[in-house]
Structures are given as C-alpha cells and as structure tokens.
Amino acid sequence: MVTKTNSSLKECTPIIEVSELDFAYGSTQALFNVSMDIYEKQVTAFIGPSGCGKSTFLRCFNRMNDLIEVAHTKGGNIKINGVDINKPDVDVIELRKHVGMVFQKSNPFPKSIYDNIAYGLRIQGIKKKEILDQVVEECLRSAALWDEVKDRLQESALGMSGGQQQRLCIARALAVKPRILLMDEPCSALDPVATAKVEELIHELKKNYTIVIVTHNMQQAARVSDRTAFFYLGKLIEYDATDTIFMNPNNEQTEAYVSGRFG
Amino acid sequence: MLSRKKTDSCTTSFSHRKSILLGLDSDSIIKKFFGSTAMVAILVLGLITIFLFKEGAGFIGLYHKSLKEYRLSGLEYVDILKEKREGYASLTRYLNDIKAEWINALRAEGLTQSEINKQVMAPEAKAFFFGYMRAGGEIRSFVKDKMDLAIASRDQHTTNENLRETLNNYVAQIKRLKESALSWSEENRNTFGLRLREAALSGSIGYDEGTDMRQRAEEVQQGAQLNLEDKELFIKLLEQEYVKVERMIQPVDFSITVKEVVADQEAYKNILIRLEKKLNDIITSSNAITFGSQSITDRIDRFKDLNAIFFNQSAIHLETLASWNSTKEVSVWHAIGAFIRGKDWITASDQQDWYGLLPLLSGSLLISLIALFFAIPFGIGAAIYVNQIAGSVERNFIKPYIEFVSAIPSVVIGFFGVVVFGEAMRFLSQSEFLHWVPFFPLQERLNAFTAGCLLALMAIPTIFTLAEDALNNIPHHFKEASFAIGATPLQTTLRVIIPTALSGIISAVMLGFGRVIGETMVVLLCAGNRIKIPDFTDGFGVFFEPVHTMTGIIAQEMGEVVNGSLHYRALFMVGIVLFFVSLLINYSAQRVVKKYGKLES
Numbered sequence A: 001m002v003t004k005t006n007s008s009l010k011e012c013t014p015i016i017e018v019s020e021l022d023f024a025y026g027s028t029q030a031l032f033n034v035s036m037d038i039y040e041k042q043v044t045a046f047i048g049p050s051g052c053g054k055s056t057f058l059r060c061f062n063r064m065n066d067l068i069e070v071a072h073t074k075g076g077n078i079k080i081n082g083v084d085i086n087k088p089d090v091d092v093i094e095l096r097k098h099v100g101m102v103f104q105k106s107n108p109f110p111k112s113i114y115d116n117i118a119y120g121l122r123i124q125g126i127k128k129k130e131i132l133d134q135v136v137e138e139c140l141r142s143a144a145l146w147d148e149v150k151d152r153l154q155e156s157a158l159g160m161s162g163g164q165q166q167r168l169c170i171a172r173a174l175a176v177k178p179r180i181l182l183m184d185e186p187c188s189a190l191d192p193v194a195t196a197k198v199e200e201l202i203h204e205l206k207k208n209y210t211i212v213i214v215t216h217n218m219q220q221a222a223r224v225s226d227r228t229a230f231f232y233l234g235k236l237i238e239y240d241a242t243d244t245i246f247m248n249p250n251n252e253q254t255e256a257y258v259s260g261r262f263g
Numbered sequence B: 001m002l003s004r005k006k007t008d009s010c011t012t013s014f015s016h017r018k019s020i021l022l023g024l025d026s027d028s029i030i031k032k033f034f035g036s037t038a039m040v041a042i043l044v045l046g047l048i049t050i051f052l053f054k055e056g057a058g059f060i061g062l063y064h065k066s067l068k069e070y071r072l073s074g075l076e077y078v079d080i081l082k083e084k085r086e087g088y089a090s091l092t093r094y095l096n097d098i099k100a101e102w103i104n105a106l107r108a109e110g111l112t113q114s115e116i117n118k119q120v121m122a123p124e125a126k127a128f129f130f131g132y133m134r135a136g137g138e139i140r141s142f143v144k145d146k147m148d149l150a151i152a153s154r155d156q157h158t159t160n161e162n163l164r165e166t167l168n169n170y171v172a173q174i175k176r177l178k179e180s181a182l183s184w185s186e187e188n189r190n191t192f193g194l195r196l197r198e199a200a201l202s203g204s205i206g207y208d209e210g211t212d213m214r215q216r217a218e219e220v221q222q223g224a225q226l227n228l229e230d231k232e233l234f235i236k237l238l239e240q241e242y243v244k245v246e247r248m249i250q251p252v253d254f255s256i257t258v259k260e261v262v263a264d265q266e267a268y269k270n271i272l273i274r275l276e277k278k279l280n281d282i283i284t285s286s287n288a289i290t291f292g293s294q295s296i297t298d299r300i301d302r303f304k305d306l307n308a309i310f311f312n313q314s315a316i317h318l319e320t321l322a323s324w325n326s327t328k329e330v331s332v333w334h335a336i337g338a339f340i341r342g343k344d345w346i347t348a349s350d351q352q353d354w355y356g357l358l359p360l361l362s363g364s365l366l367i368s369l370i371a372l373f374f375a376i377p378f379g380i381g382a383a384i385y386v387n388q389i390a391g392s393v394e395r396n397f398i399k400p401y402i403e404f405v406s407a408i409p410s411v412v413i414g415f416f417g418v419v420v421f422g423e424a425m426r427f428l429s430q431s432e433f434l435h436w437v438p439f440f441p442l443q444e445r446l447n448a449f450t451a452g453c454l455l456a457l458m459a460i461p462t463i464f465t466l467a468e469d470a471l472n473n474i475p476h477h478f479k480e481a482s483f484a485i486g487a488t489p490l491q492t493t494l495r496v497i498i499p500t501a502l503s504g505i506i507s508a509v510m511l512g513f514g515r516v517i518g519e520t521m522v523v524l525l526c527a528g529n530r531i532k533i534p535d536f537t538d539g540f541g542v543f544f545e546p547v548h549t550m551t552g553i554i555a556q557e558m559g560e561v562v563n564g565s566l567h568y569r570a571l572f573m574v575g576i577v578l579f580f581v582s583l584l585i586n587y588s589a590q591r592v593v594k595k596y597g598k599l600e601s
C-alpha cells in the first residue's frame, strides 16, 4: 500500500495527536470520531467540501471554539506535545501562544504596522523598545514583508494591500514564537501574485514551524503541503502523504473530490 | 394544460407596471413618501432657525438702545457711586459678623446673657459697632438722591416713548379710517362705542344734528348700521384723544438732566473725606475694647486693613466719576459684549435691566459637567460590561432596564429629585458622621449637584445605548485575532476593542452631553434657580450652589414676558446660543465618527 511517493517524507515525531475526537455545536455534531497525527515541521493540508468541518477541527487545536457558547467536545482528545489540551488545568492563554493562527479574512488591528506586531509582546508585559524593535524586524523579515514596509512602520496597517495585510497577520502570529501555525484558507481573498508570495512564505516557515493549512485550492494543497487530509461530512476520509492523496488515493470519494468531480 | 398557462403568463409579463394611485406604482409611492418626510424635516428645521433668528435678532438693537439710555440718563454714573456705597455696606456687614462671632465666643465661655450684654453694649463697644454703621448716613442719602434723579429722567423718557407709540397708533388708525370705505371692524366698533360714551360725559364734541350720543353708543354696540357721520365723529374723537395724549408728553433732555446727576462732585468728595475721618476715629477708639479671644482680635485687624484699602481706593473712584461722560459713544459691540460677557441677569428692575449670558451658560455647563462626570463612567462601564463581559442572560436583563430609564418622563425624574434625592442629600449632609466633608452641611437642598445627578440618570441610557452600539459594531474578527495571539479577555477589551470603538464612544458621550444641556424640566425643578455665576473660588463647594440654566430661564420666563420686548428677545438670544451649542455638539460628534470611524480596510 505504501507507494514510492511516501519515501520522500522523513519519519517525524508527531506534535499533535488527535484520537477519536467528537465535536458538536449544540445538538448538531460537526466532527465524528476523528483520529490523526500531525508531524513536526511539516505542512499538513485539510481539504474537503464546504461545511465538512475543516475549520471546526482546526479551531480545536488552539481552542478558539471556546468563544462559541454552544460548541463543545463530546469525546476523544487532542494532545499537543503530549499534553491533553482540553484538560481543565491547561492554560488556554499559554496554549494559544504556542499555537498561532491566521484567519481567512486578514484582520490586522486598526493600529500601526509596528503596533500590530508588537501587540503580542506587549500583552505579555514586554515594554523594552530594543526588544520590540528587534522582534518586529525579525517577524516582518520572516513574513517576507520587511523590505516592503520598513519605511512605514508607523503607518496604519489598514493602508496596506490585502496580500500585505495577510502576511502582516502571519508576522503578528509569529511574534509570540509559536511552534505551530494554523492557517484557515489564508489565500482565499488574495490574487494569484499575493497567493504565490504567501505560499513561498509557507515554504520558508516550514523550516521552523509546524503548519496546518485549510484550503479549497487543490493545487495549493498539492504545492505547499507534505501531508493532506480529506474530510467529508465531519469525518476524516483519508489522510496520507500529499502525493498519494493526489496521484493515488485509496478512497473513491477522495479520488472524486481531488479530480474535481464533486465538491 | 400546464404549458398553455405558462405561455399565457409569458405574454403578460412585459405589460405596464400596476398603477395604484395617481398613476404611481407602489415603489414610487414609497419613494415619494419618504422623500417628502425628509423634506418636511428639513423645512421644519429651517423654519425653526428662521423663527429663532427673526425673534432674537432685534435683541442687539434694543439692548444697544437700552444701554445708550443707561449712559445718557446718568444711571451708569449712579452705579459707579453705588459701588462705593456697596463697599461701605459690605464693610458694615463684616463688622456685624465680627460682633456676632464675639457674642458666640462669649457664650461659649459660659457667660450669661446679661453678662454678654454688659460687654457688648458697653459704651465704647456701642460707639464702635453702631457708630460705624451710622456714620454712612450722609453718603447713603447723597447716592439715593442722585439715583432718584437719574431714574426719574429715565422713567420719563420711557413713558414718553410709550406715549409716542400710542400717538403713532392713533395716526395710523385715523389714516386707515379715512382711506377705507364704510367697513367697520369689530374692534373699531367697540372703541367707537366707548369713545362715544366718554364724549357724552365730557360733552366737548357731538353730532352736528345733536343726536344723543349715549343712545347712539348703545346702538353702535348693539350692532347698528354705521354711517358717514359716525365715521367723521369717530375721527374727530380720535384726533381729540391724540391731542390729549400729546399734551401728556413732557420731553426730557438727557443732556440737561444728567448735569444735575453729575453735579456736586466736590461735595461728594468732602462727604467721603468726612466719612473717612469719622470712621478712622471710631476705629481708633475701638482699641479700648478687649475682645478676649485672639481670633476676634485678628479679624478686627483684618477689618482695619480692609477699611484702609477702601479709603485708599477713593482717589481712583473720584477720578472715574470725574472722567465719566454721558455722551461717550456706546457701540453695538458693547451691547453684544454686555450680553455675551454679562455677569448679571436682572429683569424688571426699576433702574437698568441686565441680560448677561454668563450666569446661565456657566450654570448649564456646571450641571452638564457634574452629569457627565457620573454618566460617562457608568454609561460606558455598563456598555463595556454588557457587551464584553456579561453572559447572554445578564445582557438580556441589564440592557432593557437601562434603556427603560430613558422612558421615564423628565418631570417625574425632576419630581423625584426634589422630593427624594434633594431631601436625602440634605439629610445626609447634616448627619454627624459626614461632617468631615468640606462643604457639608448643605445650605440648599436644590443645587447644581442635585440637578447634575438626576441628569446623569437621564444621560446614562443615551451614552450606554450608543456606546454599546459602537462596541457591537466592532467586527468580531478583531476579538478573534487578539485571542488567537494569547490575549486575555481583559487585554482584548482594553487594548483592541475600546481603542477601536473609541470614536463611537466619544460620539456617544457628546450626544449624552447634548441631551444634558438641552434638558429643561429637571434643571428647572432641581437646580435651585439662582441666577448667579457659581463661585469657582469655593473649591468643591461650587458644585453645591444653586444655579440657573439657559433652558430653565427660557421655560420659566417666556410665559410672562411681553411679546416683542427686550426681555422677550433676550430669551430668544439665549435660545439661539443653546441652539448653536447643541448644533456644535452634534456636529462634532458626527465629525468624530466620520474621521476616526473607518474600521473596515
């Protein structure tokens, strides 16, 4: 069953381990018995038709679903670095510093570019200007944005282009030094050029971060990810190396979806 | 069957739109309706503005005229004289104060009434306290005489003006009668009847044929047909009346009367010198009195100093009087300035009416300040709590209740303020355990603080609702972004939500301010209505002084003024100021929202 393509994947340590997760919004269940491991310093893509629960699943990793009153985990667990994140004694603030997130719609704060990135440090009580300056530059460099904005750091972030704003959001997420970066359709509002830039960035970030990305764009999943998971109606249908999913899927539904016959 | 139906409907689907009314279809009717409502609103606003300005505009001219007469008649000069007299009077009051304190001190020492009397009524004490008061008889009567002179000429002048107005009316009436045909208005018929009766009594004028006038008057008032003769007689009667009134006018020439007012400056100077000498003698002789306590001796020393200051200023005072000139030009700007910077609002006075905006404006602002001081933290705090912290159960409970407060009629709130709040405040302020508060106990139950607190109650719903809306309008994704970086809810609220909603919150505060400054009923009932600029040197005590407001004065006095009089127009001027203040507040609130309110990228 394991084909040649799989060998391109190094055997890595799992950083997120999900086992038999059931998740519901009130009485409607959104995820059914999902188990999967996500590996360190790899890009994992989630694909699947609209409403199949990709975002819900992604938001479980940093417990963003806590903000929704009716949302709750019904069964199973998620371990990050071996710790069950749904245990009551887990500090969700620490968790979110560890697991950063980038949203579908770029959402910089209505502050200056500098303040957007410094925000994550300031809320931790870091006020030293040298440290802030240094981190801002570092993060903007990692987000491949430094050269474009270094002369207008004090200008409002809302004056940037859509693609720049999205990369700024990535830079902002990096400022608190997360290990894992969750991206929910980060390019869906961007034009092809901006998309290419973000994809390049993802490629670059992979060296230091574990990335989980939700996308509707098959090519994008194929281009940027090492592994791909296909969801359908709240269930994980197939999860394998990206090449396998796209060239040689095991499941008929996966086959049909990636070849564009439904979805 | 089915298919046929389909084709049928196809052929009719491009026919004309259905007309409902006057050839208009429903869409355009709705459009017209709402368009016209907006037009009506604009029209009404325009009319109000025009009306305000039409009624208020005459004020400057009338006030200018009034101030000119104030100077020409010498009343201004008299007021300078009165200042000196007032200075002396307040020194007398100060001395009485000391006496009262002295008596209290003696009583505190445990002396009986008769023992106290013995000290206070001792000859040297009596000479001091009473002598000081009596010494001023001369200056008092001098000022009074001058004042009477000035008032008399001014009054005569005013009377003359009124009489001239009456004469003008007669002229107009006669002219109208002569021109018009035989159509008698009901009013003319009535006056004619009355005049006939009067003429019958005096018997000076009558019908040519000797018709009995009393009988004719009866007929006229019962509605008899009136003829040419009647008309001629009426005109004659009016002309007779005209002559009578004209004779009543005794022309005043201010340039002559004022001479009498400003005369005797040398005599006045001597009065002052005599007064100074007398008072100084009295004060020196007072050294013989022993007051016992140090604090009273200190006050006596202070009194002596004040006395010295009072007489040191005499030279300047006399100089001012000498250089005063009744013919000095009073500019229109002076009149405008006297309104805008005027410190007094004195109406229906026998000397000079003053229409100064400052006491009212400062009262309104002081009350608004107090109201906002309470309403801003409560209103915004509640908005933040409800929007960011409270769960949905609490939210659904708190929100309607706060908004309900705005449905309470303001007169009810005012009533509550007078009966419950004001009373409770005074009671509290008199209680023993609160005596450490510097301005307690309160003298007045109704004061700026009472009104301010109640207005705060009315402003809270406004500020709360608008601020909550502003917070609600913050896109959810800002909150998510902040949480995703590891911010706590509190950090998110303080660092992201509030700064982002700040423009909305500021405009909520400004509209709350607009609400407060325009409120009438509560201030009328609870502010104490004393027309005086609050004494800002009094520290916190200033908040507990009774004040009057711009809205209050209009509501209170508008019902009693003569239409078109100076007082009437002054109230309209206050209305205009109020209108502009509200306009400015609303405009800046809108500007704030427009300028800083762009959130979406």
Ligand SMILES: Nc1ncnc2c1ncn2[C@@H]1O[C@H](COP(=O)(O)OP(=O)(O)OP(=O)(O)O)[C@@H](O)[C@H]1O
Pocket: A025, A030, A048, A049, A050, A051, A052, A053, A054, A055, A056, A057, A068
């Ligand atoms: N806040 C919510 N309250 C209730 N139900 C929700 C909520 N958010 C999502 N759901 C439901 O959960 C299911 C999964 O939604 P989710 O947003 O995870 O899908 P998705 O795969 O991300 O879809 P898309 O590709 O369109 O983003 C859907 O059926 C949706 O109706």
Ligand SMILES: [Mg+2]
Pocket: A054, A055, A056, A184
């Ligand atoms: Mg989604």
